[in-house]
Amino acid sequence: MATKHKDIIFAPVGIDPTKNGKATGAASGKQSPLEKSVDLPAPTAANHKEAGLSKAQLHTMYEQIYLQRRFEERAMQMYQKGKFGGFLHLYIGQEAVSTGTVHALNDDDDIITAYRDHGWGLVRGVTPNEGMAELFGKATGCSKGKGGSMHFASVENHFWGGYGIVGGHIPIGGGIAFANKYQQNGRVTTCFFGDGAVDQGALHETLNICQLWKLPCIFVVENNGYSMGTAARRHTVNEIHERAKGYGMKSAIINGMDLFSVYKEMKAIADDVRKTSEPWFVEIRTYRYRGHSMSDPQKYRTKEELAEYQKIDPLEKLRGYLLENKLMTEKAVKDLEAKIDQQVLDAIDFAEESPFPENEALFEDMYAGEPYFHDKGNFES
Amino acid sequence: MATKHKDIIFAPVGIDPTKNGKATGAASGKQSPLEKSVDLPAPTAANHKEAGLSKAQLHTMYEQIYLQRRFEERAMQMYQKGKFGGFLHLYIGQEAVSTGTVHALNDDDDIITAYRDHGWGLVRGVTPNEGMAELFGKATGCSKGKGGSMHFASVENHFWGGYGIVGGHIPIGGGIAFANKYQQNGRVTTCFFGDGAVDQGALHETLNICQLWKLPCIFVVENNGYSMGTAARRHTVNEIHERAKGYGMKSAIINGMDLFSVYKEMKAIADDVRKTSEPWFVEIRTYRYRGHSMSDPQKYRTKEELAEYQKIDPLEKLRGYLLENKLMTEKAVKDLEAKIDQQVLDAIDFAEESPFPENEALFEDMYAGEPYFHDKGNFES
Amino acid sequence: MATLQFREAILAGIDEEMARDERVFIMGEEVAEYNGAYKVTEGLLEKYGFKRVIDTPISELGFAGIGVGAAMNGLRPIVEFMTFNFAVLAADQIINHASKARYMLGGQLSCPVVFRGPNASAGQLGATHSVAYDSMYAHFPGLTVIYPSEPDDAKGLIKSAIRSEDPVLFMESEQMYGMKGEVSDAEDYIIPIGKAKVKRQGDDVTVVATGKMVHVVKQAAVELAKNGVEVELIDPMTIKPLDMETILTSVKKTNRCVVVDEAHPFGGVAAEVGFLIQREAFDYLDAPVQRVTLPDVNAPFSKKLFDLWFPDAKQVVEAVNAVTYRG
Amino acid sequence: MATLQFREAILAGIDEEMARDERVFIMGEEVAEYNGAYKVTEGLLEKYGFKRVIDTPISELGFAGIGVGAAMNGLRPIVEFMTFNFAVLAADQIINHASKARYMLGGQLSCPVVFRGPNASAGQLGATHSVAYDSMYAHFPGLTVIYPSEPDDAKGLIKSAIRSEDPVLFMESEQMYGMKGEVSDAEDYIIPIGKAKVKRQGDDVTVVATGKMVHVVKQAAVELAKNGVEVELIDPMTIKPLDMETILTSVKKTNRCVVVDEAHPFGGVAAEVGFLIQREAFDYLDAPVQRVTLPDVNAPFSKKLFDLWFPDAKQVVEAVNAVTYRG
């Protein structure tokens, strides 16, 4: 017995060679630990002009990227100070995806995403004040303190929110697209999720239906190399973007560390969807710098891997680009950063000073129509 | 409004031209109603020798095909006479799939299927007596009358049964294969399901895991052209066997009306699985002659389509082949058929005469260990 | 009053709402070209076209979620499950999304979706096709659960369900689809969600039942009346909101109660109603509340076992005898 | 006696069973290389290798079904869900397959699988991560549901669960994983499934609670004792089979009962226990059975609302006051 099971390995093994066992025979296959994480496709736009971006847009983009970064760095500090509990999934490193996408879309195009949603909220209608207050569980939060970190949303700005069940919002994204087609309003829906969500049955069902019904929806995997502690190659077979083949669906793979590529490609895809009402399946490769949530020891990756990505950090890259190409002066950059720094500090003050929801709020927002609470009398007594 | 929605069609439309509306623009695409149903791949074995079958095997196969056919024809009569209730999904037309497969496999290879399971049972350990008694809900049925038509099984013969939740048994098939690999017993698992089940998320999750873990399992779609009243092209995109591409999984497409092809291809695939422990995704195209269940008006297909398949009926074809090639005399065929006819009549008598389960049986077979029934006292009082 | 089958009454309600509100559409397996597995959607395709009557693949989770998303984004989807047994595959969309999204986002969106289809047993279909799911969903905050027993109720309530601003599960019975009854032909006939009906008046014992069980109780009531026991039959019609007021008023009059429920016993509607009665009407009870339910056993196929398994009038009579200390 | 954390006690039980029986293996998200999202499986990979400690993709339905199939085919799978909230996606495998396959096939196979993971709320995680699913699964025939409250119980019961010949849901609490307690170090320490424990003796009122609620009740009991009210605390430990005998014996002594349940009210364990008590001990009750549950509202994120939402000792005291007609 003891000898036998050395030979059998089910899930592919990880990066730490001391734990790996020998991955031979059936269990071998793609073994390079960096394969999925580092293997970025080439950028598709060498500069902002090629991407079709104006200087003014670049400034806004820098402001947005910087805001996302700074907001989350501060959020992390607040979490560590015990200002709020629960999960805190940071988007840091992935900001080129949210920023590039939101510029590629019309303002009334729809966005829905998973729980790693702060960046998305901040580029699509959640103010820093509302975001920080949400983290603090305050009544002034974007979701009135009822959702917390995983449930940022600004529905009036067509950001339908973050969702915490992995894969659960994928069919909902399809449904938003369905309603847009039904209402013939020309809006394009984008539905973002992690590489981990690729393994959920909901994806398969939704892709089949959306392709069959020609729903104007872009399904985007933000492949950041890991699903919690599991490298993409350890949880999902094949190259992710190739899943589209099974459905005969249009697909693309995009370098998600490169803002210009994200913008350019997503714009072209959104244009195609608007024109044809045909769905796309897109893999954007990116990387998260922080742990999965706050309690992640991160033993599943090496410092070297992380460092490699930080070399092409979208924030640093854009700042460098702006300065090198004299699209912004050193001072203008500093001023902008200082402004945002202050904005985020103000957001913390705002959150601190905001009231917690009133007790009655516990029973509010459950129903759009007449509320009903079973056995409420018992609770009140 | 009224004019607008003429233009929008979600699901592709059906075969009846009077109902179709105009399938234009986004909703068009593959429009030939017969495309999936009739588009059989070429047979891959011209004769039994090429398929690697002996004369004796052919005799057994004919006996089995004839038994499946006759058993179900009689079952239908019994249903119409009111001998039992519930659903009755007939396998008639698809018998080459069960028969070819069971000969291609070792006797201890595992088979699991959906609710269209009579044929599978009869070729894998369920006697006509046990089968008919099961339909009648008798204690002598293969599942003691507790399962009925949808739940034939002969677990000691490695036929794990029919299951009624579309797609539900697909991961279970993967689990049977998992245990085989774990126990290193060399058994191959085959998991059969309909084209309708292809759209279930369970398939996607199972294919990914089985490919990732290299489980010795063959997933086989019996594409009989319809999921209830919905033509395959109306419920699923692309060619079904191409789904494998997304997972980088080995795949095949087989002519399921041709016994020799099914045998030859399934044998080759089973051999490969036994050798490599790698899963396959196989589409076998076939056709069901009867309605989905007994109450199906079958308006979704034409008589012509049905007739086209009946021309290549596996039973007729094998009988013709045996006679033409003098592998069996006219008399031997007649005798064999008479024997089976009688066997099925006997099975009906057996079922009629068998006792219903005792009242106590209601509470039996729930638990392998100590039984527990909540509030049973109340029920008994 | 028109005489309609149960299925026709539901259909009429859906039809009226589709005619009234362009945002209403229906989707599900075989609802369009096949005219519905149980013909509840017969003729809708012809009338409303492929845009609003939509056949889906067998992807319960997927199309339920598309319904949820479409509801959030301005439409009024009716999602048909071929039975609620298959909706188990879509439970994540119902339990984790439809009922929670609004609250989690602080009221930024709403989700006016109707999930409907047959619930509970439909005869000899075996264990995976025979379960009553009304109490399971009633457990979760934010879900309205309706389970009518007669055509008239079905029509009035399906219309309310479609107009509800919040997610509703509307449960039917395959075995009752052909049952006929008088249906109001008042224009725009609406029955409010959350109000029970007294289906039979009586002074001796209150019996609470929904769906198919209402008819089992009616049978039992005839038997019991012969022996001088008058049943007051209450049909809550909506499992949630549950109209305890009507039930308690009756129990305070009769001082005895039996709850009949086509679910397994543990934590079913009968447990909930029984618990609340003892708590709210303790001093009025002359006997403990009894329940008649399925046994804690899966549905068997065999007709003989099935008949044993299924709650019947005899069991109701016995339970009534118990609470009235007779027999 | 060793002092172990709750998570360590579960781990010890799993470890012993894996050492004892080669057929036992564990799979789930992050159970192997990550050593478990909540470290319940820490060290198992190192000890048992990749064959028996297996990381899965996020495919709850798929890997639950693989567990079911593997169990049918001779193995003893332990399937970890990161929480039971995510198991909703696997409900079809648990409800329609694990609990029904044996019966449908007339006993031809068995399904000795253990599904385990954290149940109910784990603090500020919002609506989709905070639901108690023990009563939901207890509703379905064929499923054993265990929900221990202390390390010693957890160890003895996880071993029984793994040895069970039938499907078991073993529920834990993320908030209790770090809680320490004395754990028997008797060799092969087994606690039989289906036996309640009296966790505190008292003559004045019976309080029934499981899981985290046991600790809320303990707190309340200290308060109450100060006022001369002695609580008899019963922890059923297994929701199903439910040991009504122990509960009824206590109620017949104290004549009063409160059930505390970290589920929403409708059809939860509290409803079931309360219903059965009124039925079986009607003449012994000096007051109606009361319950303390969550309100019928989704879990809010905000700490303030969360604390309001979550059942606490004060509510238990009030409910005890109600059944003892005090304060």
Ligand SMILES: Cc1ncc(C[n+]2csc(CCOP(=O)(O)OP(=O)(O)O)c2C)c(N)n1
């Ligand atoms: C259905 C479900 N299963 C498991 C989890 C627990 N979980 C939360 S996030 C996560 C990893 C997801 O990774 P990925 O999709 O790659 O997104 P990322 O965190 O990288 O953004 C897991 C397992 C969950 N929330 N929902």
Ligand SMILES: Cc1ncc(C[n+]2csc(CCOP(=O)(O)OP(=O)(O)O)c2C)c(N)n1
């Ligand atoms: C989860 C689920 N959804 C729906 C059904 C109802 N139903 C039973 S069979 C069937 C059609 C399946 O067609 P297919 O998979 O092609 O198999 P075939 O009947 O052609 O053998 C449907 C919709 C079911 N049993 N289970």
Ligand SMILES: [Mg+2]
């Ligand atoms: Mg990821």
Ligand SMILES: [Mg+2]
């Ligand atoms: Mg088919």
